[in-house]
Amino acid sequence: MVMVVLVTGFEPYGRENYNPSGEIAKLMDGSKIMGEDVVGIVLPVSYARVRGLLEDCISRFKPRVLLSLGLAPRSSFIRVERVALNVMDSGPDNDGFSPVDEPIIPGGPAAYFSTLPIKSIVKRLLESGIPAAVSNSAGTYLCNCVMYLGLHFMGIFNVDGKAGFMHIPYTMEQAAGKVVGDVRGEPPPSMAFNEVLRAVKLALEVSLS
Amino acid sequence: MVMVVLVTGFEPYGRENYNPSGEIAKLMDGSKIMGEDVVGIVLPVSYARVRGLLEDCISRFKPRVLLSLGLAPRSSFIRVERVALNVMDSGPDNDGFSPVDEPIIPGGPAAYFSTLPIKSIVKRLLESGIPAAVSNSAGTYLCNCVMYLGLHFMGIFNVDGKAGFMHIPYTMEQAAGKVVGDVRGEPPPSMAFNEVLRAVKLALEVSLS
Amino acid sequence: MVMVVLVTGFEPYGRENYNPSGEIAKLMDGSKIMGEDVVGIVLPVSYARVRGLLEDCISRFKPRVLLSLGLAPRSSFIRVERVALNVMDSGPDNDGFSPVDEPIIPGGPAAYFSTLPIKSIVKRLLESGIPAAVSNSAGTYLCNCVMYLGLHFMGIFNVDGKAGFMHIPYTMEQAAGKVVGDVRGEPPPSMAFNEVLRAVKLALEVSLS
Amino acid sequence: MVMVVLVTGFEPYGRENYNPSGEIAKLMDGSKIMGEDVVGIVLPVSYARVRGLLEDCISRFKPRVLLSLGLAPRSSFIRVERVALNVMDSGPDNDGFSPVDEPIIPGGPAAYFSTLPIKSIVKRLLESGIPAAVSNSAGTYLCNCVMYLGLHFMGIFNVDGKAGFMHIPYTMEQAAGKVVGDVRGEPPPSMAFNEVLRAVKLALEVSLS
Numbered sequence: 001m002v003m004v005v006l007v008t009g010f011e012p013y014g015r016e017n018y019n020p021s022g023e024i025a026k027l028m029d030g031s032k033i034m035g036e037d038v039v040g041i042v043l044p045v046s047y048a049r050v051r052g053l054l055e056d057c058i059s060r061f062k063p064r065v066l067l068s069l070g071l072a073p074r075s076s077f078i079r080v081e082r083v084a085l086n087v088m089d090s091g092p093d094n095d096g097f098s099p100v101d102e103p104i105i106p107g108g109p110a111a112y113f114s115t116l117p118i119k120s121i122v123k124r125l126l127e128s129g130i131p132a133a134v135s136n137s138a139g140t141y142l143c144n145c146v147m148y149l150g151l152h153f154m155g156i157f158n159v160d161g162k163a164g165f166m167h168i169p170y171t172m173e174q175a176a177g178k179v180v181g182d183v184r185g186e187p188p189p190s191m192a193f194n195e196v197l198r199a200v201k202l203a204l205e206v207s208l209s
Numbered sequence: 210m211v212m213v214v215l216v217t218g219f220e221p222y223g224r225e226n227y228n229p230s231g232e233i234a235k236l237m238d239g240s241k242i243m244g245e246d247v248v249g250i251v252l253p254v255s256y257a258r259v260r261g262l263l264e265d266c267i268s269r270f271k272p273r274v275l276l277s278l279g280l281a282p283r284s285s286f287i288r289v290e291r292v293a294l295n296v297m298d299s300g301p302d303n304d305g306f307s308p309v310d311e312p313i314i315p316g317g318p319a320a321y322f323s324t325l326p327i328k329s330i331v332k333r334l335l336e337s338g339i340p341a342a343v344s345n346s347a348g349t350y351l352c353n354c355v356m357y358l359g360l361h362f363m364g365i366f367n368v369d370g371k372a373g374f375m376h377i378p379y380t381m382e383q384a385a386g387k388v389v390g391d392v393r394g395e396p397p398p399s400m401a402f403n404e405v406l407r408a409v410k411l412a413l414e415v416s417l418s
Numbered sequence: 419m420v421m422v423v424l425v426t427g428f429e430p431y432g433r434e435n436y437n438p439s440g441e442i443a444k445l446m447d448g449s450k451i452m453g454e455d456v457v458g459i460v461l462p463v464s465y466a467r468v469r470g471l472l473e474d475c476i477s478r479f480k481p482r483v484l485l486s487l488g489l490a491p492r493s494s495f496i497r498v499e500r501v502a503l504n505v506m507d508s509g510p511d512n513d514g515f516s517p518v519d520e521p522i523i524p525g526g527p528a529a530y531f532s533t534l535p536i537k538s539i540v541k542r543l544l545e546s547g548i549p550a551a552v553s554n555s556a557g558t559y560l561c562n563c564v565m566y567l568g569l570h571f572m573g574i575f576n577v578d579g580k581a582g583f584m585h586i587p588y589t590m591e592q593a594a595g596k597v598v599g600d601v602r603g604e605p606p607p608s609m610a611f612n613e614v615l616r617a618v619k620l621a622l623e624v625s626l627s
Numbered sequence: 628m629v630m631v632v633l634v635t636g637f638e639p640y641g642r643e644n645y646n647p648s649g650e651i652a653k654l655m656d657g658s659k660i661m662g663e664d665v666v667g668i669v670l671p672v673s674y675a676r677v678r679g680l681l682e683d684c685i686s687r688f689k690p691r692v693l694l695s696l697g698l699a700p701r702s703s704f705i706r707v708e709r710v711a712l713n714v715m716d717s718g719p720d721n722d723g724f725s726p727v728d729e730p731i732i733p734g735g736p737a738a739y740f741s742t743l744p745i746k747s748i749v750k751r752l753l754e755s756g757i758p759a760a761v762s763n764s765a766g767t768y769l770c771n772c773v774m775y776l777g778l779h780f781m782g783i784f785n786v787d788g789k790a791g792f793m794h795i796p797y798t799m800e801q802a803a804g805k806v807v808g809d810v811r812g813e814p815p816p817s818m819a820f821n822e823v824l825r826a827v828k829l830a831l832e833v834s835l836s
Binding site: 494495537540541543544545546547548549550551552589590591593594595597598601602603604605606607608609610613 | 704758760804
């Protein structure tokens, strides 16, 4: 039986008009990894709307691997997240909602650890020439929320699969674009898009092995 | 008449066993840029030996463009240097020489400004999707020394060409290699090697235009 | 009835021969904050030995406030920690023990949130001219371990008090000392010791209010 | 004969409503250092107006030491500048003037090295517990301009004294103020004002010795 690998990314948010995490989800949708079907989903940057969408996807696909992706504007490397916290605390999402220290799931556990093999993923990325590290905080914005909900619903629906989150850097074009027209500015860190895509595929391979 | 474009890079130094600046000089040696012959030279990381080598190259080739390259271990972007100072102040070079506040050319000018079109280079790199910025300090180690000597000898030999320096990031493999075996470490910033190579070619094109 | 405020800091570790967190614990031991007795304890940088010590202190003093302190070598500001994770993953402690992804309390919750008023503490520090921020990761070394154990034992012994952790910067002397003798080095971030001490007292006042 | 020590700082600029460099100049005005009279001057953040003011001060006071100060918003330590470049390249000053790659003194030398004992100053600061380093770039804004003009006019008027520049961090209050009301923000680096003042006095003492 062919099983499903679910890859999620985000639509653009705030002042960004591009989000590489969503582009990767779109690009991978319909492809295959180690014989498994990849379903790629672009999530809204909305606390309210992301919840039902994730719930539906996980209950429907019961993915063997759920890898969610998000943008880390100040990172020069791939961050494989260790843990998601049961908290929302951020500026406004794309619906204008700004939660302050609210639980994602009232009464839910304080945190879920990633069930992906995070150390093996980092090891494989490094050996493949891709800068990466384990990260101990996915923040308290949508990225953390999606990671928490992913792990939560995998449990709720008794899915026998692994789930987790990776933060990816700006693309090079995106970083360059921040200072176009201001030749004195310093661009933020970035990574070539095709290398990020390669990182995501490697992470899925390690997770499926 | 075909003229020469001179590209210099460095051999590895300190604890590094690889220097992308030297690899680019090797790769480009013998190629053509906008119809001009490229001569690529790998310089020793030696205050004493670099001097005669640069003097010979510049007096012999009278390059239309001299672009020297060096590694900037903490940068995530291409740094197009504005100025070279008449000072050597650093830890040991590969010969074990550690100058303290010594002039490169006793009695020489305090500084030489790059004669490359640095703002146009940065603009072109940014528009081409490569993070870059003008840098106001090339440090006080070999990189600054080579930039100073390059500009100095271009003047001494009345070469009607432009000269300057660019600092380039670690390659991705090199950055990843710093933390292989230490899955908790954070890799330094980096840039894909082929993108750095593309940046060097674009910088030469802008300089030749 | 006079109640106890418990302040813990650490002994030096690794290549450091000084730890401001331990110095503050020593300094405050025997003092009073808002009429309450302060007990200051210097903890060993030892996963094995810290456990019993914390257990004894908490069961004995049943502190109204437990504020643990630790050093954050790369921070320029006070970091008021939000959460402690049930994981130990670090290089060697002072006993040479290097845990890899082990739980602090097998079967314990994945995380404990600080029960201190972290946002109010940050607000008070900022209004008092002390740079501070909420931090979403206390790392996975002894600092995180002590925060987790503190919150764990407060629950185990049904102590009706608040507990949490603050990371503090290097002192200025300590940061300067890193580059004494290397006039070319850049010192790490730091904060004047008396300002850190003031921050700790303010945090305790806010917690007791 | 009593000689004069000239200390300059700047008025606030851009979005800042406070500039510690100007406050130090005001505070030190009229004081004595090692028996010498200190004259403290607050300079306008104006390329046009700073020139005549510096020229007048230097020709009038013929200072034994001229130490100019400016704010370095991203530094956690005192930066003792090595060199000033003959270039203005920046966003708008307080008069709205935004020069692009213009010389400060047309036909002037490309750079002036500080004539202060910069290494001895850094050494003394470090030994006194104040984080400090030599900096190889004073930027291309007003700070660099004032350093260049100071060294230039010392030469023009044949003053037998030393001149140079130090960049100082934000004060703690100023850094804290950047994130007051945004309890999620991270404050920039800073240094306690009284420590910066101590650093300036130590730098003057070393320069007068």
